[in-house]
Amino acid sequence: MSPLYQVLTPEGELVQDIKGQLDQETMIKMYENMALVRLFDRKSINLQRQGRMGTYAPFEGQEASQVGSAMALTPGDWLFPTYRDHAAAIVHGQSMARVFLYWMGHMEGSISPKNLNIMPPCVPIATQMVHAVGTAWASKLQNEKHVSLAYFGDGATSEGDFHEALNFAGVFKTPTVFFCQNNGFAISVPFSQQSASKTIAQRAAAYDIPGVRVDGNDIFAVWLTMKKAVERALAGEGPTLIEAITFRYGAHTTADDPKKYRDQETLSEEWRQERDPLQRLRMYLEKQGLWDETKESEFIATAGAKIDAALAEAESYPKSRPEDMFKHVYAEPTWMATEQESELVKPAKQEGIPA
């Protein structure tokens, strides 16, 4: 089994020298980003419980994977998230208000900010991976120095599209980074039952591209690995497959009950106690004198206010109107849709039926 790349231990100790590779400012930003998205995630679950939001896919526990990887991008890079990667989207520049809006059932929630390429959360599994090959290929053909980053889970690696994406990317040496958050489960199916491969990273060998296994709860390891993959991609050396080992503390979605298929409390508690991504970075930062309780409470207060402001913005967004569903289906509406739209908005006939 390929070794697990780790830089920062769960105790907040460095296991290798990273001088010159990672500055203090970035480290603090990493922690702040993780703390912010954790609050965002918890808020979202509460909103769903209060009926202010639809079904939601939580990510708590996976912050280092998402934040660390997205922080290695530059603004022109393409991001292909799944339904669970809002943290990555937010870090790459998506507004939290948009993310709320999406989960409140507005398609407008997946509009990418100007000059950023953040794709809508992909719901069908693994299907976005081939797009990330395509956009990266286009970047290469047009001599643009940008990478495409595709997120996916361990379950996604069973789909044909995963293999097709890796194969294409290998053949055309596209600047694509394939980032798998292996959280151990695809809904109820543990990875051991998903595949006979011991690791996901080893699949890269079949396509002759580099495959790396990293501790997905170690943001330094994730970020450094991503940096290297991005540099490789930009140097024209092609794709990389990254397998980040992590765990999601909560349910698959707010509609799922994990107690049915795993010892939820014990498992989550264990990961939380022993491997939490925020905890270990915070310990490290505190030892370096870069963070303390005062900073923490100040940060939490501002972050909370930011989230509340985003929520207020999302909730004040104009209600969708029935006619909105006819927008953006084609560049020009078809006569069928136009007729149907007028049928939808016209008032129901009131007069009676002739005898």
Next chain:
Amino acid sequence: MKRKLTMIQAITEAMDQKMAEDSRVMLLGEDVGVNGGVFRATENLLQKYGSDRVVDTPLAEAGIIGAAIGLAMNGLIPVVEIQFLAFIYPGFEQIVSHAARMRYRTRGQYHVPMVIRTPYGAGIRGPELHSESVETFFAHVPGLKVVAPSTPYDAKGLLIAAMEDPDPVIFLEPTKLYRAFKEEVPEELYRVPIGKAKVVREGTDLSIFAWGAMLRVADEAAKQIEREQGVSCEVIDLRTIYPLDRDAIVESVKKTGRAIVVHEAHKTAGMGAEIISIINDEALIYLKAPVKRITGFDVPVPQFSIEDDYLPTPGRVMSGIMETFTY
């Protein structure tokens, strides 16, 4: 004692009883085992029949459906669960190029007795791609049967018939109706024949054709318009989308002279067009007005904040009925 079951319970019971009776029947799909299916359709079946017969597969629809084709060709009766209809697309190739054509290509030497069950339809406030009703895709492909029950009783009887059918059956389960109501369901193993419609409500002035969750919308409209306008509607649950029960359609139209088709699938090239075509071929001279379609629109099923506006409502059906009368 008479028991009442929800549709999901009736579906579970159909599989349970068939598995008990016929050791060739096996279940495959994502999360169908330990988790009992995301809608609990396969609850407790793993415990009862073991992991050779209730199989949690890798997350790969082409793999699941393709493997099921092989299982079926070689003596088993696989019942596949696809988590939501829109997630069938990665396995679409296997359905249309292989499941549907194996009998034809091998001149009857091999056949594919399998069932693909999947929840479908809107009205459950699901996220994107959890609410599609694209039954036409399958009805369009020769070699497949397409079934969509609207009641627990029919769901059990039709699913048993599907498991006994020598051809591949796409079994569409209206998600909205899984737990919407209970009805009396016999304890024994019984069949509801595939390809036979059911007259749900007798009427004389107009025929309404529907299936799945839209049956209830049609029925509600019929009740209301009878009360308010004294119009007597005949409501027909087609139950099978392919092959259509032509006789039931034609007979009813001959009697009433007016018709409406209600479906939640997109209007263009939806099954409504096919049903109208049958009426034109077989009962044109009986018609007093053109047949109307009350359907979903030619747009992707919208986000849940306006999902209800996409779906036909009793109000929209009643407007359609009135237009048919004022034509």
